[in-house]
Amino acid sequence: MSIPPPPGPQHPQGSPEQPQGPYTQGQYPPPSPYPYGVPGAPGLPTAQGPYANHPYGPYSPYGPHSPFGSQAAVNGVAISALVLGILCFLPAVGLVLGLIALAQIKKKGERGKGMAIAGSVLSGVGLALWTLALTTGAASDFWDGFKGAASGEGTAYALAKGDCFDSATGNLEGEAYDVDEVPCSGSHDGEVFAVVTLPGGAFPGDDEVTRIADDKCYTLSDDYAMDTWALPDDADVYYFIPSRQSWRFGDREITCLFGSTEENGKLTGSLRSDATTLDADQIAFLSATNAVDMALYEEPEDLPEDDLAANQAWAKDVHAALGEQIAALRGHTWSKTAARPVTELVAEMEAARKEWALAAKTGDPDVFYAHYDEAYAYVDGPTTVTARKALGLDTTLPTYEDDSNDSGSGGGSVSAVSELCEWMCDRGYSGEKAPA
Structure with missing residues (x-):
């Protein structure tokens, strides 16, 4: 049985005739029908099978070139039209580019007709939506909302000093995404008394931001609510602080505020008592007494018997603070009503100052306690109440929580807002430093 010859051009038996003569510059000899050598030549394998004598082998029926031409290029304008159509950012431009692309594709025979049509359709829909938004006012509402979000309107960090608000969650703990500003005259969740701006740079971390807020807000609270007895x-x-996420969007503000510690509690009326609400006599009195309170607040946590040196240094600081504030009270010109009560209070402050001086010098903890008790005799006592009444300030004595584990005399520390005194202890009051 004979084997039919393979498809393709047939070659006569024997070696093909080779062209003779030199080749001109730039001219290449025609390809050899035996690109891998003449079959049977020494040193080369001999082809076997029905395609052994085919000049291009069994896998190249069309010779060394493909029978198909190269693909046409994709129209770049069509690509741009499709991108703008998907983004819907410039719908009019996308529509025009789509039409231009269709004309170019038809003229040049390029590819991309589907992309041009899709870009034109999407851009047309986008243009219709933009037209509808502009005619109905929806675009204006969107822009107003965008500006509000960018400026922080309706968020915790949009609040300013003196603003009162209600929290969307009804409390002041956890994440704060939105607040509603309300009049301070009515009930409200919080009242802002200070806004602290942090420096730029990398986010310092939740712990560091909280530490700064704790330090700054408690210090600034007395500047806003100078009459601490009225609280x-x-x-x-409380305070709102930036989160790691809000920091990325430029939030750098710590918002310090007053709030209620009661569950679902509310504040009513403004707690503000500063230069905007007080007269000159009230400001002079509160500035002096608050400065002394701050010095008393620095009392060491260790008891005198555990660290007498630290308590002596503190007593020395209180002695110095009393000296400065006594001079300030004496240097102020008081109204006729307030002059005598303030003078009597200054006399008690002088007596207390001498006790602090003795406490700072003693080397005996028991003696320290004795001078400590005598020094506190004037704080929040009857003379202070009388002076406050003459000045038109609040005369309601502050209450104190007793966190003491030891009821012994003199061993505890006292409230940072208005110090505990012996006069109050005689009437059932006792306590330690109020938790910050």
């Missing part, structure tokens, strides 16, 4: 018993200091 409600359930009022305490």
Whole structure:
């Protein structure tokens, strides 16, 4: 049985005739029908099978070139039209580019007709939506909302000093995404008393931001609510701080505020008592007494018997603070009503100052306690109440929580807002430093 010859051009038996003569510059000899050598030549394998004598082998029926031409290029304008159509950012431009692309494709025979049509359709839909938004005012509402979000309007960091607000969650703990500003005259969740701006740079971390807020807000609270006696018993200091996420969007503000410690508690009326609400006599009195309170607040945590040196240094600081504030009270010109009560209070402050001086010098903890008790005799006592009444300030004695584990005399520290005194202890009051 004979084997039919393979398809393709047939070659006569024997070696093909080779062209003779030199080749001109730039001219190449025609390809050899035996690109891998003449079959049977020494040193080369001999082809076997029905395609052994085919000049291009069994896998190249069309010779060394493909029978198909190269693909046409994709129209670049069509690509641009499709991108703008998907983004819907410039719909009019996308529509025009799509039409231009269709004309170029038809003229040049390029590819991309589907992309041009899709870009034109999407851009047309986008243009219709933009037209509808502009005619109905929806675009204006969107832009107003965008500007509000960018500026922080309706968020915790949009609040300013003196603003009162309600929290969307009804409390001041956890994440704060939105607040509603309300009049301070009515009930509200919080009242802002200070806004602290942090420096730029990398986010310092939650712990560091909290530490800064704790330090700054408690210090600034007395500047806003100078008459600390007027604060409600359930009022305490809270703050909103930037999160790692809000920091990325430029949030650098710590918002210090007063809020209620009661569950679902509310504040009513403004707690502000500063230069905007007080007269000159009230400011002079509160500035002096608050400065002394701050010095007393620095009392060491260790008891005198555990660290007498630290308590002596503190007593020395209180002695110095009393000296400065006594001079300030004496240097102020008081109204006729307030002059005598303030003078009597200054006399008690002088007596207390001498006790602090003795406490700072003693080397005996028991003696320290004795001078300590005598020095506190004037704080929040009857003379202070009388002076406050003459000045038109609040005369309601602050209450104190007793966190003491030891009821012994003199061993505890006292409230940072208005110090505990012996006069109050005689009437059932006792306590330690109020938790910050």
